Amino acid sequence: xxxxxxxxxxxxxxxxxxxxxxxxxxxxxxxxxxxxxxxxxxxxxxxxxxxxxxxxxxxxxxxxxxxxxxxxxxxxxxxxxxxxxxxxxxxxxxxxxxxxxxxxxxxxxxxxxxxxxxxxxxxxxxxxxxxxxxxxxxxxxxxxxxxxxxxxxxxxxxxxxxxxxxxxxxxxxxxxxxxxxxxxxxxxxxxxxxxxxxxxxxxxxxxxxxxxxxxxxxxxxxxxxxxxxxxxxxxxxxxxxxxxxxxxxxxxxxxxxxxxxxxxxxxxxxxxxxxxxxxxxxxxxxxxxxxxxxxxxxxxxxxxxxxxxxxxxxxxxxxxxxxxxxxxxxxxxxxxxxxxxxxxxxxxxxxxxxxxxxxxxxxxxxxxxxxxxxxxxxxxxxxxxxxxxxxxxxxxxxxxxxxxxxxxxxxxxxxxxxxxxxxxxxxxxxxxxxx
Amino acid sequence: xxxxxxxxxxxxxxxxxxxxxxxxxxxxxxxxxxxxxxxxxxxxxxxxxxxxxxxxxxxxxxxxxxxxxxxxxxxxxxxxxxxxxxxxxxxxxxxxxxxxxxxxxxxxxxxxxxxxxxxxxxxxxxxxxxxxxxxxxxxxxxxxxxxxxxxxxxxxxxxxxxxxxxxxxxxxxxxxxxxxxxxxxxxxxxxxxxxxxxxxxxxxxxxxxxxxxxxxxxxxxxxxxxxxxxxxxxxxxxxxxxxxxxxxxxxxxxxxxxxxxxxxxxxxxxxxxxxxxxxxxxxxxxxxxxxxxxxxxxxxxxxxxxxxxxxxxxxxxxxxxxxxxxxxxxxxxxxxxxxxxxxxxxxxxxxxxxxxxxxxxxxxxxxxxxxxxxxxxxxxxxxxxxxxxxxxxxxxxxxxxxxxxxxxxxxxxxxxxxxxxxxxxxxxxxxxxxx
Numbered sequence: 001x002x003x004x005x006x007x008x009x010x011x012x013x014x015x016x017x018x019x020x021x022x023x024x025x026x027x028x029x030x031x032x033x034x035x036x037x038x039x040x041x042x043x044x045x046x047x048x049x050x051x052x053x054x055x056x057x058x059x060x061x062x063x064x065x066x067x068x069x070x071x072x073x074x075x076x077x078x079x080x081x082x083x084x085x086x087x088x089x090x091x092x093x094x095x096x097x098x099x100x101x102x103x104x105x106x107x108x109x110x111x112x113x114x115x116x117x118x119x120x121x122x123x124x125x126x127x128x129x130x131x132x133x134x135x136x137x138x139x140x141x142x143x144x145x146x147x148x149x150x151x152x153x154x155x156x157x158x159x160x161x162x163x164x165x166x167x168x169x170x171x172x173x174x175x176x177x178x179x180x181x182x183x184x185x186x187x188x189x190x191x192x193x194x195x196x197x198x199x200x201x202x203x204x205x206x207x208x209x210x211x212x213x214x215x216x217x218x219x220x221x222x223x224x225x226x227x228x229x230x231x232x233x234x235x236x237x238x239x240x241x242x243x244x245x246x247x248x249x250x251x252x253x254x255x256x257x258x259x260x261x262x263x264x265x266x267x268x269x270x271x272x273x274x275x276x277x278x279x280x281x282x283x284x285x286x287x288x289x290x291x292x293x294x295x296x297x298x299x300x301x302x303x304x305x306x307x308x309x310x311x312x313x314x315x316x317x318x319x320x321x322x323x324x325x326x327x328x329x330x331x332x333x334x335x336x337x338x339x340x341x342x343x344x345x346x347x348x349x350x351x352x353x354x355x356x357x358x359x360x361x362x363x364x365x366x367x368x369x370x371x372x373x374x375x376x377x378x379x380x381x382x383x384x385x386x387x388x389x390x391x392x393x394x395x396x397x398x399x400x401x402x403x404x405x406x407x408x409x410x411x412x413x414x415x416x417x418x419x420x421x422x423x424x425x426x427x428x429x430x431x432x433x434x435x
Numbered sequence: 436x437x438x439x440x441x442x443x444x445x446x447x448x449x450x451x452x453x454x455x456x457x458x459x460x461x462x463x464x465x466x467x468x469x470x471x472x473x474x475x476x477x478x479x480x481x482x483x484x485x486x487x488x489x490x491x492x493x494x495x496x497x498x499x500x501x502x503x504x505x506x507x508x509x510x511x512x513x514x515x516x517x518x519x520x521x522x523x524x525x526x527x528x529x530x531x532x533x534x535x536x537x538x539x540x541x542x543x544x545x546x547x548x549x550x551x552x553x554x555x556x557x558x559x560x561x562x563x564x565x566x567x568x569x570x571x572x573x574x575x576x577x578x579x580x581x582x583x584x585x586x587x588x589x590x591x592x593x594x595x596x597x598x599x600x601x602x603x604x605x606x607x608x609x610x611x612x613x614x615x616x617x618x619x620x621x622x623x624x625x626x627x628x629x630x631x632x633x634x635x636x637x638x639x640x641x642x643x644x645x646x647x648x649x650x651x652x653x654x655x656x657x658x659x660x661x662x663x664x665x666x667x668x669x670x671x672x673x674x675x676x677x678x679x680x681x682x683x684x685x686x687x688x689x690x691x692x693x694x695x696x697x698x699x700x701x702x703x704x705x706x707x708x709x710x711x712x713x714x715x716x717x718x719x720x721x722x723x724x725x726x727x728x729x730x731x732x733x734x735x736x737x738x739x740x741x742x743x744x745x746x747x748x749x750x751x752x753x754x755x756x757x758x759x760x761x762x763x764x765x766x767x768x769x770x771x772x773x774x775x776x777x778x779x780x781x782x783x784x785x786x787x788x789x790x791x792x793x794x795x796x797x798x799x800x801x802x803x804x805x806x807x808x809x810x811x812x813x814x815x816x817x818x819x820x821x822x823x824x825x826x827x828x829x830x831x832x833x834x835x836x837x838x839x840x841x842x843x844x845x846x847x848x849x850x851x852x853x854x855x856x857x858x859x860x861x862x863x864x865x866x867x868x869x870x
Contacts (some may be wrong), residue, residue, distance in 0.1 A: 021581050021723045031648060031771035032580045127578075133724035135578025143562075143570025145467045146456050146744025180539065213466060271706055271730060281728075288456045289568035289741035291502065292731035293716075295706060296724060306724035309581025321761035326752040336466035 003036035004316040007065035009087060010077035011044035014101050014128070016051035018075065018308045032203075033316040041065045050301075052212030066091040073315055075087055076100040076309060085109050088124075092116050097319075101128035101304055107202035110209075110216040114329040115389060121358030123318075124329050125311035130203040131280040133303030134296040135310060140210040140284065147286030149211035151251035153264075153433060154282035155275050156203040158192035158298040160226050160246040164263075165276045168234050168243065174227060178332030186278060189326075196225035197246065197261040207282065208259055211250060212340060213332035217259065220342040224262035228408045233355060233426060236397045237265050239351070240381055242430070243273040249431065257340040258348050265353050265430040271295075272433060283433060291433075346406035348353040351380065351430035354398045354412070359420040360387045368396070368415055375411040377403040393422055397428070438471035439751040442500035442531075444522060445512035446479035449536055449563070451486035453510065453743045464744060468605040472744075476500045485736075500583035501526040508750055510743060511535040520544050527551050527559075532754075534740055534746040536563035545644075545651040547765040550728030556753040556754075559764050560746035565638040566591055566715040568738030569731040570745060575645040575719065576766030582721025584646035586686035588699075588868060589717035590710050591638040593621045593733040594629035595661050595681040599698075600711040603669050604677065607664060621713060631660035632681065632696040639683030642717065643694055646685060647775060648767035652694065653779040659697035668790060668861060672700050675788075675816055677865070684866065691776040693783050695812045700788050700865040706730075707868060718868060726868075781841035786815065786865035789833045789847070794855040795822045803831070803850055810846040812838040828857055834865070 006016055006022075022029065022037055030036040042053055043062030059065060059243065066074055066087055074091035076098060078084050086106050088098050098117070100106065106113070106126050117124045127137045131154065140149070155161050159181060164176040181187035193199045201221040201291050209216050242265035251258040264274040272292055275281040280298030285291050297303035318326070328334055330402055358364045363403050365384065381399040400408070412425050443458075445452055451602035457464065457472055465471040477488055478497030501509055503520055509526040511533060513519050519540050524531050524710050533552070535541065541548070541561050552559045562572045566589065575584070590596050594616060601612040613630065628634045636656040644651045661681050672679050675716070677700035686693040698868060701708040706728055710716040715733030732738035763769055793799045800819065807814055816834040835843070847860050 017723075023736050025581060025583055025723070028583055028648065028767075029581055032576075034761070034768040120740075133721075134727055135574050138573065138578045141572050142749060143573045143745050144741065145748035146460060146464055146741045148460055148463055198442045213463065269709075271709060274704075274706060274709060286568075286741060288452075288737055288744070289459070289739040290735075292569055292729070294727070294729060296727035300725075302723040303725055306579065306581045306721060309723070313580035314577060317761040321758045323756045323758050326469070326756035332463075332466045333469040424688045 002017060003038040004033070004319050005038055005040045005070050005072045006075060006312060007041040007043065007068055007071035007073070008039055008075045008077065009043040009065050010079065011042060011048045011051070011061040012077065013301045014304045014308070015044065015077040016048045017305035017371045019053070019079065021302060021305040021309055029313060033313045035316055035320045037312055037316055039067050040070050062087055063090055066096065067094055068348045071096055073099060073102065073312060076102060081105050081108055088113055089116055092120050092122055095120055095122060096314050097123045099125045099308055099315070101126070101308055103129040103199070103202040103206065107205045107216055110206070115331060123315060123317065126206070127311050128307035130206050131282060131294070132296065132298040132300060134294045134298070136282050136283065136294045137210060138206070138310070139294055140207065141327060144284060144286050144289060144292070145331070147288045149289060150285045151249065152207055152211055152282060152284045153247050153249045153272065153431060154207065155245055155272060155280055156248050156282065156298065157194055157246060158278035158280055159191070160200070161275065162186050162278045163195070163226060164244060164246060167229065167231060171231050173231060174229055175217050178194045195227055199225040200246065200248045201260045203249060204259060204261055205249070208250035208257060210331050211284070212252060212257055213330065213337055214257065214340045215337055217342060220259055222260040222262070222345050226263055228426070229263055232395070236252045236355060236383065237353065239383065240399055241268055242266060243268050244428065245272060247431065248290050249256055253343050257407040258341040258343045260345065260348065263427055263428050266433060270433050302325040303425065337410060346409070347404055349404045351432070352400045352408050352427045353430055354400070355394050355426040356396050356415065357395045357422045360392055360394045361420070364420045367418060367420070371411050371414045372400065375407040377401070377407055377411055438473040439468070439754050440473055440475045440507045441518065441747060442478065442503055442506035442508070442511060443474055443510045443512065444478040444497040444500050445514065446477060446483045446486070447512065447599055448736045449743070451481065451483045452740035453512065454486045454488070455842045456737060456740040456744055459624045464748060469750050470749045470755045471750055472514050472747055475505050476503050485558060488568055492700060498525055501531065503528055504604040506531055507754060508532045508534060508747060516540050516543055520548070521750040523548055524551055527555050527557055530557055532558045532750050534559070534743055534750070536643065536743055538634070538637040542651055542653045543643070549703050552764060553769055560749060561641070562746050563739045565641050566717055566729070567731065567733040567735065568719065568741040569715060569733070570742065571642070571717050571728045571729045572645060573745070574729055575642065576762060579719060579721050579724060579727070580766070582723045585720045585722060585743045586684065587642055587646055587708065587717060587719040588682050588866060589642065589682045590636040590680055590707060591683050591717065591733065592629055592681060593713035593715055594626070595635070596710065597621050597713045598630070598661060600607040600683060602664065602666060606666050608666060609664055610753035629661050632658040635681065635683045639685060639694060639696055642683070643685035643692060644721070645766050647687060647692055648772055649692065649775045650772055652777060655694055657695040657697070659768050659778050661698055664698055664859070667830070668863065670769060671790060671818065672788065674818065675834055676703050677701060678703050679863065681705060682866065688778050693778050695780065695783065696861050700863055701868060704758065705868050715861040758791045781844070782839055784839045786837050786867070787835045787843050788863045788865055789835070790829050790861040791850065792828050792857045793831045795829045796855070799855045802855070806846050806849045807835065810842040812836070812842055812844055812846055
C-alpha cells in the first residue's frame with residue numbers, strides 16, 4: 001500500500017521525539033494506520049543530535065516543506081505564533097493537512113486557521129496542544145460525543161504542578177522551588193507563561209471550545225498564577241482537608257460559560273488532588289457519563305510525540321480511505337458553533353478560602369463574621385491560630401460556602417478597612433469537584 | 436442533511452438509557468456527528484417504562500430490526516452470547532454496522548464476528564463493552580496509536596471494587612458486603628461473574644487484544660476472584676502501605692503476554708489505589724507516552740449509553756463521508772494481527788504478599804526464611820504480630836521481592852509442610868505499577 005507522506009517542521013525536543021517515535025514504532029504504527037507513515041521532508045534551521053535523519057530530505061527553509069508537492073500532512077513543531085501561523089496557513093493553501101502541538105497558535109488564531117482549513121478541505125489536528133500525551137482532545141471530540149458537557153477542570157501545566165507539589169511535600173517557598181525547577185529544566189528561564197497561568201489559559205480555551213462547541217476565546221479567560229501562594233496557605237489548606245492545585249476550569253453557567261485559571265483548594269480525597277509532580281490530569285463532567293478523568297504526562301519529547309503520532313494515524317486512516325475531514329476541527333459542525341457569553345468573574349460563584357491577620361482581642365472575630373453575614377456569605381469553617389510568643393496578631397483562616405466573587409470582594413474590602421485587621425487578605429477559590 | 440438511521444435491540448437498562456440520551460442530547464449529538472442520529476426501529480420483547488418511544492417503530496422480534504432495510508447501524512443491547520451472536524451476525528450479513536455493549540460476546544466470539552464484518556465491509560464497535568462510559572477502547576485503538584503498549588492494569592469490575600472499598604473502609608467481611616451489594620442492586624442475584632473475575636476477564640481480553648494487536652483469547656486468561664479475601668489481609672496490606680484492588684493485568688513479556696485477573700496489592704499513593712466504590716479505571720503504559728490513566732463510571736444506564744453513542748457518532752461521521760470502515764475492529768490491520776503465546780502463570784513474576792499462621796517459638800521464623808532463600812526469593816518486609824491472649828500461634832506476614840509463581844508455589848508447599856505452620860498460606864500478588 002502507498003505510504004502517507006509526512007513533512008515535519010521544527011526539530012527541537014518534540015520534533016526529534018516525533019521523528020524518533022515514527023521510526024522506532026514504524027511497524028505498530030503502520031499496522032494501526034493500515035498504511036506506512038513516511039517522513040519525506042524535514043524543515044529545520046539546524047540538525048538535532050537527538051535524532052538521526054538518515055536519508056530524509058532536509059530543508060533549512062521550513063516553507064519548502066509547506067510547498068513540497070509530495071507532502072500530504074505537515075507537522076508544525078516550531079512553536080510561537082508568527083512564523084508558525086504563516087507556515088500552517090501556507091501548508092493549508094497548498095492543500096496539506098496539518099498536525100500541530102502549538103497551544104498558543106490554536107488558542108489565539110485557531111478560529112482563523114480552522115476557517116481556512118475548511119475552505120481548502122483539509123484537517124487541522126492538535127491533540128498534542130493540550131496535556132501532552134493524554135488523549136483528551138479525542139475524548140472531548142469523540143469519546144464523550146454523546147454528552148452535554150457540564151464542566152471540566154484540569155491540571156494542565158506541569159511546571160506549576162511540580163512547584164505546588166514541592167511546596168506541599170517539603171514546605172518550601174514558591175521562589176525557592178521555581179529556581180530549582182529552572183535548574184532542572186522543568187521551567188523556562190522566563191517562567192511567566194507557566195507561573196502566571198498563560199500556558200494553562202491557552203489550553204483551557206481549547207478544551208472549552210471542544211466541550212461547549214464555541215469559538216476559541218483566549219482574550220476572555222480569567223488568568224491568575226501561582227506566584228502569590230505561600231507555604232502557610234498550603235499548610236492551612238491541608239489542615240482543612242484540602243490541597244492547592246492550579247486549575248483551569250470551564251463551566252456551563254446558565255446561558256454563559258465560566259473560563260478561569262487560578263489556584264484552587266480541592267478536597268484531598270479527590271483524584272485530581274493526588275496528581276503530583278509534572279503530571280497533568282483533566283476531569284470532565286458529562287450529563288450522561290458523569291465524571292471521567294484523564295491522567296498522564298503533560299509534556300516531554302515522547303509523550304508529546306505520542307499525541308502527534310495519534311493525530312497522524314487518524315489522518316492516515318482517513319487519507320487511505322479517500323476522505324479526511326469528517327471530524328470537524330472543534331468536534332462540532334462549523335455552522336453549529338455558537339458564541340457563548342463568558343460570565344464576568346464578579347458573578348462566578350465558588351466557596352472561598354480567606355486568610356487574614358487579626359488583632360488577638362475580643363470582638364474582632366464577631367466583627368468579621370458580621371461583615372460576611374451582611375454580604376449573605378455563610379462561614380463553613382474558621383481556624384484562629386494561637387499568637388506566636390510576644391505577638392498580638394494571629395492568622396485567621398475562613399472557609400466560606402458558595403459566594404460570588406462580587407460579594408466576597410465587598411466583604412474583603414470591608415474587613416480590610418477594620419483597624420483590627422493588618423494588611424491584605426489572601427484569597428483562594430475552592431472547587432468541590434463533586435461526582 | 437440525511438439522518439443516519441439506527442435500530443436498537445434490547446430495551447433494558449442500557450437500551451432505554453441509550454434511547455433517552457439520543458433524544459435528550461439530539462442537538463449536540465447531531466452537531467458533533469454533522470448529521471442527525473435517528474432511531475427508526477426498536478426491537479424489544481416488551482416496552483420499558485423508563486423510556487417513551489413515541490412514534491418509533493417497535494418490533495417484538497428483534498431480528499426484524501436486523502433485516503430492516505432502513506437501518507444502517509444496529510445497536511445490540513440484549514446481552515448474552517447465543518441470540519446476541521445470531522442477531523449481530525444477521526445484521527452484518529444484511530450490511531449493517533454494529534454497535535454493542537456486550538463484553539462476553541466480543542471476548543468469546545469477537546474473532547468470528549470481526550471476520551464476518553470484514554467480509555461484508557461493515558464496522559463493529561464496542562466502546563461500551565469495557566469500563567462503561569470511559570473511552571478506553573478509543574484511547575487504545577486511536578489515542579495511543581503511536582505507542583508500543585508495554586502493559587495495562589485496570590479496575591474493570593465495579594461490583595468487585597465496591598466490595599473491596601467497603602471491606603477496607605468499614606472492616607467488613609466479604610460475604611456481608613456482597614449481601615449488601617445485592618440488596619443495593621450493584622451485584623446480581625448470582626454474583627459469580629463479578630466476584631469470581633469472569634466479567635473482568637472478558638474485559639481484560641478485549642483490552643489486551645487492542646493493546647497488543649492479537650486475536651481475542653478468552654480461554655487463556657488466568658482468573659482469580661475476590662471471594663477468599665479477608666479483612667485481616669486488607670488491614671495487613673494497609674500496614675505495609677498498600678491497598679488491595681481486583682485488577683486485570685495484561686503485559687508484554689518477552690515473546691509472550693501475561694493475561695491475568697486477580698486481587699492485587701498496590702502502593703497506596705498510586706491513583707489506581709484511590710479509585711473507590713463502583714468506579715473503574717485503567718492504567719496504560721506506552722513506550723512513548725509513559726503511564727496514562729482513564730477513570731470513570733464502569734456501569735449504569737447513561738454512562739454505558741455515553742459509550743454507545745460515541746460509537747454511533749463515529750460511525751455516523753464516517754457514513755456521511757461515504758466510508759465507514761477505516762478503523763479496524765481491533766485497531767490493527769487484520770492481516771497484521773498476530774497470535775502471541777500466553778505466558779504460563781508459573782513463569783509470571785511479581786512480588787508477593789503471604790500470610791501464614793505460625794507457632795510463636797524460637798527458630799520458626801528462621802526456618803521460614805531459609806525456605807524462601809532456598810527458592811531464591813528475597814524478603815522485602817515481614818510482620819510478626821504479637822500472640823493474642825492465651826494463644827500460642829501468631830500471624831506472620833511476608834512481602835517478597837519479585838519471584839515467579841513457580842518458585843513461590845514451591846516455597847509455600849515447603850512452608851506448609853512444617854509442623855510449626857498451621858493451615859494454608861494466603862497469597863496475593865503485588866503490582867508496583869511504576870511510572
